[in-house]
Amino acid sequence: MVSALMPWIVSAWSHDTDGVCSQGNCHLKEKHLTNRVQVGSPVGMKLAKVPTAVVRDEEPPKPVFEKRSLNIEEDMQMYSKFLDRKEDIKGNHAVYMRQHPELKALLADFLQFLLLRKPQDIISFASEYFSAFSTTVPNASPYLASNAPTPFPVSRGNTRIEQLRTPTR
Template identity: 45%
Template sequence: MSSRVYSIGGKRADPRPSGPENLPLPEANAEAIDFLSSLRRKELQMLFFSETLDMISDTGEPQGELTIEVERGKYKDEFGIMSSCPFVHAFSRGFLDKMLCGNSLLGYLSWHLEAREQHSHEFIKFLILPMERKISLMKQDDQLAMTRSIKEGEEVKTGVTLFPWHSIKGFVSEAANLVLLRVMAWRRMVPSNACFLALDTEGNLCHSTYQALGFQTIQVGRQQAEVFIVEQTVHSEKGIPMSCQYYLLRDGHLAKRIQVGSPGCCIITKMPVMREEDEIEPRPVFEKKPLVWEEDMELYSKFLDRKEELRLGHTSYLRQHPEAQALISDFLLFLLVYQPEDVVTFAAEYFGPFAARRPPTPALRSSHRPSPFRSLDRERDAGPWAD
């Protein structure tokens, strides 16, 4: 159940007495909720673009312009956490029976098109009593707060309605509707028997349905384009249903919008740049081929150059360090004299005293002292070299 508080002329008034507002709120069905749950971030990101349509009268005269922008935005929630989200900005300005009118819409949505925050402003400059209407939606903890303000002349009426968050599953705000239509165009389908929730012109929660009217070829400038027609109907419980027909190109661009029963429409005058889904190409597979580098003249030439470079470098190092050659010669001499079975251990014992971190060998030591490089069994077989 929703609760309302109204004020007139800026002064807070008592809540309305019990009546229709205290009746159970309408609910979206499972098909609608499942469709919204199926939305994915990658899919919505393909629908981020702006478009502009001309507003024309039923006689073809230009009346104004409608612009719709859907892009990535940043939103800070009630806990101060900043995150990315779909951001919708739509605005129009034109004339209705020679009277200036217009509206603007700002909306932040979740990636499942839940309303986080939305502000709409509509005005008509009537000659006698100019009308202005503002509606704000704000998610607050576990509820959605709607503030509605209507100004006629100098009189201002303001109302606040609180909807429990759990009771508005499947709710599609004005901003979410613009994105949802692009999704339906992209998928080329409308969810069967889905019944969503929406707000009527009086700010009451009611059912909203979508119906696919098929495909049609229309003329856009000098080109012909196939469009997918979707009709949305808001079923107000207190008034007559309001329907709009949307002619959508395959990538979600709106080619034409008609409000049933209203003179005029919105239409594009030239074909937009169509967006295509990015196709991920498979990674190339390179067949392994045996490399016979000796037969490759370039590789063989590099090998010879590198071989000569290393030979000259080694020769230069030994020339600069003659003690290295003397040390190796002594080791080979001892190796040939003793001819040990274990050459590796012999080499370790020979070069061990040269280690920088090895403690100095005492001047007097036992010839039977165990070697750290061999086991006791091997120590016994080593003979005099165990010293």
């Protein structure tokens, strides 16, 4: 049965540095292993039954839809859905704020701090302020400063010691 498929079989043989063949594999076009021989091994493997070929269905091409211009003010149904969704989101926000009074206190503290500092870049200021409350931002290591080089001579890893020493006369 395998001999009938010989035109579709790919063979690969490994040779040692001496030029002696040590291992051989034969594969079908579908990458099924048909035969494996290894010199010095009492075991040889051969394909007993050729598997049925997998026929893949062709996927139909995806439909292409033309882009429509959306003018929300003219389309009353879409504008109505927009207003309904907007009111729904506002209501959910108000319920969340009522259920979490600590959020209101946090925002009040932030606004007071913002008015006191009056930063030039409000976005980076808000990012720094709220990063202290984030659980996803990793905390800086408390030992980070201990890795910095010191000007003291007892530090063996200090590379600036020679610069700090006074010249001897």
